Amino acid sequence: xxxxxxxxxxxxxxxxxxxxxxxxxxxxxxxxxxxxxxxxxxxxxxxxxxxxxxxxxxxxxxxxxxxxxxxxxxxxxxxxxxxxxxxxxxxxxxxxxxxxxxxxxxxxxxxxxxxxxxxxxxxxxxxxxxxxxxxxxxxxxxxxxxxxxxxxxxxxxxxxxxxxxxxxxxxxxxxxxxxxxxxxxxxxxxxxxxxxxxxxxxxxxxxxxxxxxxxxxxxxxxxxxxxxxxxxxxxxxxxxxxxxxxxxxxxxxxxxxxx
Amino acid sequence: xxxxxxxxxxxxxxxxxxxxxxxxxxxxxxxxxxxxxxxxxxxxxxxxxxxxxxxxxxxxxxxxxxxxxxxxxxxxxxxxxxxxxxxxxxxxxxxxxxxxxxxxxxxxxxxxxxxxxxxxxxxxxxxxxxxxxxxxxxxxxxxxxxxxxxxxxxxxxxxxxxxxxxxxxxxxxxxxxxxxxxxxxxxxxxxxxxxxxxxxxxxxxxxxxxxxxxxxxxxxxxxxxxxxxxxxxxxxxxxx
Numbered sequence: 001x002x003x004x005x006x007x008x009x010x011x012x013x014x015x016x017x018x019x020x021x022x023x024x025x026x027x028x029x030x031x032x033x034x035x036x037x038x039x040x041x042x043x044x045x046x047x048x049x050x051x052x053x054x055x056x057x058x059x060x061x062x063x064x065x066x067x068x069x070x071x072x073x074x075x076x077x078x079x080x081x082x083x084x085x086x087x088x089x090x091x092x093x094x095x096x097x098x099x100x101x102x103x104x105x106x107x108x109x110x111x112x113x114x115x116x117x118x119x120x121x122x123x124x125x126x127x128x129x130x131x132x133x134x135x136x137x138x139x140x141x142x143x144x145x146x147x148x149x150x151x152x153x154x155x156x157x158x159x160x161x162x163x164x165x166x167x168x169x170x171x172x173x174x175x176x177x178x179x180x181x182x183x184x185x186x187x188x189x190x191x192x193x194x195x196x197x198x199x200x201x202x203x204x205x206x207x208x209x210x211x212x213x214x215x216x217x218x219x220x221x222x223x224x225x226x227x228x229x230x231x232x233x234x235x236x237x238x239x240x241x242x243x244x245x246x247x248x249x250x251x252x253x254x255x256x257x258x259x
Numbered sequence: 260x261x262x263x264x265x266x267x268x269x270x271x272x273x274x275x276x277x278x279x280x281x282x283x284x285x286x287x288x289x290x291x292x293x294x295x296x297x298x299x300x301x302x303x304x305x306x307x308x309x310x311x312x313x314x315x316x317x318x319x320x321x322x323x324x325x326x327x328x329x330x331x332x333x334x335x336x337x338x339x340x341x342x343x344x345x346x347x348x349x350x351x352x353x354x355x356x357x358x359x360x361x362x363x364x365x366x367x368x369x370x371x372x373x374x375x376x377x378x379x380x381x382x383x384x385x386x387x388x389x390x391x392x393x394x395x396x397x398x399x400x401x402x403x404x405x406x407x408x409x410x411x412x413x414x415x416x417x418x419x420x421x422x423x424x425x426x427x428x429x430x431x432x433x434x435x436x437x438x439x440x441x442x443x444x445x446x447x448x449x450x451x452x453x454x455x456x457x458x459x460x461x462x463x464x465x466x467x468x469x470x471x472x473x474x475x476x477x478x479x480x481x482x483x484x485x486x487x488x489x490x491x492x493x494x495x496x497x498x499x
Contacts, residue, residue, distance in 0.1 A: 190448025230457035
C-alpha cells in the first residue's frame with residue numbers, strides 16, 4: 001500500500017485500519033498502483049458492476065474514466081467482459097482488434113492503443129475489473145499481466161477483510177457487553193455467597209431462579225443486586241429496560257470515562 | 260523481512276500448531292514476541308476500570324504474571340496507555356518514577372526491565388492493550404516505534420475480525436488468565452457485601468492485602484474462593 005501524504009505515523013494505523021479504509025479508497029489505490037507499478041500504463045481505472053449497473057469506481061486520469069464511461073454507454077467492452085467473465089481481457093492493438101466493434105474506434109480516437117482488463121476476484125455478488133490503458137500497441141506483456149493480477153489479488157484480500165470487518169466488527173461490542181455483564185454476574189454471585197454462605201454454583205442457581213421467577217434477564221437481576229450492595233450500576237439499571245430485546249448499541253457512551 | 264512480515268509468518272506457524280479459535284489472543288502475543296526484540300507480550304481487555312481488566316492472552320506465564328502485578332499495583336504503563344489512548348514506552352528508571360509499586364514487583368518477580376504498552380483500537384475506540392516486556396533495560400532503543408505501532412494495529416484487526424476473542428472469553432475456563440479474573444470479580448462481590456462497601460473499595464482491599472504479601476490480587480482471590488483464606492482477613496487488612 002502506498003504511504004498516505006500525512007506521514008508515516010498515521011500510515012501505520014491507516015494501512016491496516018479497515019475502519020477508516022473504504023472500498024473507494026482501496027479501489028483508488030488499486031488504480032494508482034497499477035499506473036505507477038506496471039510499465040506502459042498511461043491511465044488506469046476500476047470498474048465495478050453492482051446489480052447489473054456498471055460504474056467507474058476509481059480512475060487515475062480522464063482517459064481511463066472516459067473509456068470506462070464509453071463502455072457503459074455501449075453496454076459492452078473489454079472491462080465489462082473481464083468483470084462479467086472473471087477472465088483477463090487483453091487488447092494488444094486497438095487498431096486491429098475485431099471484438100467490441102464500436103468501442104475500439106472510440107478508444108483509438110482517445111489515444112488508447114492497447115488495454116488490459118483484469119477481473120478483481122471478489123467473493124461477493126460484486127463484479128469488478130482493473131483496466132489499464134496504454135498509448136502504445138503491444139504495451140502489455142505477460143509480466144504486466146502478472147503484476148496486474150498481483151495488485152487485484154491484494155486488493156481483493158483487503159476488501160474481503162473489510163466485508164468480514166463489517167459483519168464481525170460487532171464482535172468487540174458484543175464482547176464488551178459480555179465482559180461487563182460477566183463482571184456484574186460474578187460480583188452478584190459473590191454477594192450471594194457472602195450473604196448466604198453458599199457455593200459459587202448455588203449462587204448462580206439462585207440468580208437463575210430469580211431471573212426465571214421475575215421473567216427478567218439474569219444480568220439485570222445481577223446488576224440490581226450489585227447496585228443494592230455497592231451503590232453502583234444504578235445508571236445501568238435505568239438503561240437496561242430500554243436495552244432489553246435490543247442489541248448492545250444501547251450501551252454506547254456508557255463507558256464515557258474511558259473515551 | 261520486516262517485523263510485520265515476521266509477525267504474519269510467526270502467527271501462521273502458531274495457528275497451524277494450535278488452530279483453536281479461543282487461543283487466538285495467546286497466539287497473537289506469541290507472534291509479537293517472535294517478531295519484535297521483546298521477551299514477553301500480553302493482551303488485556305479493558306472496560307469499566309479499575310475492576311474491568313481481563314487478560315485474554317499472554318506469550319508465557321511470566322508475561323501473564325506481569326499483567327497480574329500491574330492489576331495488583333493498580334497502576335502501570337498498560338493502564339496509562341489505555342487511559343491516554345496513546346502508546347507508552349518506559350524503561351526501568353522512568354517506570355520506577357511513574358509506577359513505583361508496579362516496577363518494584365516487576366523487577367523482583369520477573370526478568371523484565373522495560374515495558375511498551377500499545378492501546379488497541381476498534382474504529383477509533385481503545386478496547387484493549389498490547390503490553391510488551393523487555394529484559395534489557397535499554398532494549399527500548401532497539402524497538403522501532405513504527406514496527407510496534409503497525410503490529411499493534413494488526414493485533415487489533417485480528418482480534419476484531421476473527422472470532423477468537425469471543426471464544427477466548429466465552430470459554431471462560433479455557434484460559435487461566437480469564438478464569439482467575441472471573442474469580443476476582445466474584446470475590447469482589449463477596450467482600451463488598453461482607454464489608455458493606457463498594458466494588459472499587461473491595462478491590463482496593465484485595466490489592467492492599469496482596470501487595471503486603473508479594474502476592475497478586477488473582478492469588479488472593481483464588482485463596483478466598485477455595486476457602487483457604489477468610490475474607491474477613493482481607494477486609495480488615497490483616498497485617499503480614
